Amino acid sequence: MSSTARPARTVLISGASVAGPALALRLHRHGFTPTVVERAPELRTGGYKVDIRGTAIEVCRRMGILDEIRAHSTDMRGGSYVDSAGRTIGELPADVFGGRVEEDDEIMRGELARILYERTRDDVEYLFGDSVAALAEDADGVTVTFESGTVRRFDLVVGADGLHSNTRRLVFGPEERFKRHLGAYISIFTAPNHLGLDRWETYHALPGKLVCVYSSAGESGRTPAPRGSDAGGAGGAGGAGGAGGAGGAADAKNLFVFSAPEQPHLRDTAAQKRLLAEAFAGDGWEIPRLLGHAADADDFYLDSISLVEMDRWSKGRVVLLGDAAHCASLASGQGTGLALTGAYVLAAELARADGDHTVAFARYEAHMRPGVEQNQRMAEGFVKEMTVGSRWRIRLRMLMVRTLPRTPWKNLVARKIRDGIQAAANAVPLPDEAPAPRSTVSP
Template structure:
């Protein structure tokens, strides 16, 4: 879409789906709800608290919490995201392991006032993208991607984050003004730098990391949830095979390393190439989007995009534990 709402190019699911037969896509919130409902009867969940310190002993890990009393655990698994507190406690500060693309991204929920039904609309400008999409007619998501400094507002200062976004898109066209106006009302505002985490090891003693805490591929990679699920499966399987012994952590990294390396490389490429940097690059991008559906060799062009995704997604053999 251009600044006035004119359609510049239209692509169907055959061109932008980038799926192989048997692939399924699930919204992150739905997946979290499914996993929670499947485990809540046999797992103790504690909400509204956070970890403040870890003390490793020969027979366990002493975990200190902000609110609750300290407790001992046989093993600790840090699955607490790109800004992992567990990682900071056991291997060091985030600054040592983060690689920044120079971009930031925000996602909000908004009313589906454009009545989108499985449609995604994008308004690109040099260095920035605003998009709105919906998988149902009941609600919609909006995303903002834009250049941002490495030092962002405090992660808990939502007002400062939203001011940064509003400033970055103050002159935006299309639906930008409406989406910015709706942003403070979003019930699930998300904002972060577009960055990756690269670690040499994902464990220390009786503590291990999984998901974005160990290998964040960036929020724009499209790979994060799949990588986390695969990692959780392999880690659980190796712990089962080792009867819960921490030696399973080495086997877990050995089996996962190639898969993670492939996906981190793909994630970096996706994140850094998603946004056209200048007017010339943007014009070429729009021209190619207009032309691709008419080209006789569009299948070949699509394979060049899909093949690296399939290679990364299948860069591991999953054992039946």
């Protein structure tokens, strides 16, 4: 910023999922004026359960949303692996399954987006059903032309518009330059809970593929059970882990991960559903029934498991945040945590630099990058684990799942898994609270 330039105050944020509203919340807290534009006509629900752990816990505490996250916890009790006849191979409690420690929690992505939106909508301008068509930067700001035809001026623009970021394409170039396919796809959608799962996840592994059905406390139609209660009992009725519990929800999530080379032009939902059906054609267990629900699912999601790798996350007055800048993919289990932490750090640095974006963007990136890269390396390893290619390696894994709970070294193994995940979750340190806001507003 030149010595005569005015400090930035107005910020356009593209994307209203996790990173966008979280940044809006913190920027408003620091006295900036954020506007959020979201391409969808309304806040998008759907998606899978996401982890809040490590640094992200303190971020949520400072954002004032931790209690609400806890109140909407998935409250999972555990998980099991089943064979092709549906027989339980082995089961583990949720903490071991998720590599979790005390304060860690889990929430549905849609719930988290809703909490952040509700916390900000009275103070922040939201523009739904619109998108940025063009950006023209000059010495004093950015002229933004929206697809609706509206033209407005902002001091800064933040791209928080996900893996397929529109802002990144407009400012840095085509997606192919930055997105690296990790050799697999994920699909998830809501379906009836016909396995009767109660806060339980059931996995079935096949060569190059993994299927998971889970029902959590975040699903619709659930009869609430007291938080942390064991209604239904781990390893309860029916041999299918959490089946038949008193608190079972009406809905479950069907999740499919499968190896496949990158498919160009896969944006249309019908083509995505075809790809999924072909990948699991002829497979056993409950798969045909689970896939059958894809046709009517109104929250059907399918995307490549990819990393976004960029040399820099900002150019002039435009900066990228969350998956748009550094998608670590679902395989890291850290995309949401990094999005929240990045939002906190970016807002803090803008406040600390009193709106001087040249200083703030450089500090934000220097602060985040080492931890982001650590999580991306972890994701590469986990994708391979989720899509193990050979039958004998799957058999070996199932043998471990079956015998581990009975072995004396089970705690050692659990700790090893947990330590790796916790190191990644704490890889980005949290800066001290930023200076007092210019105007006094609630968090």
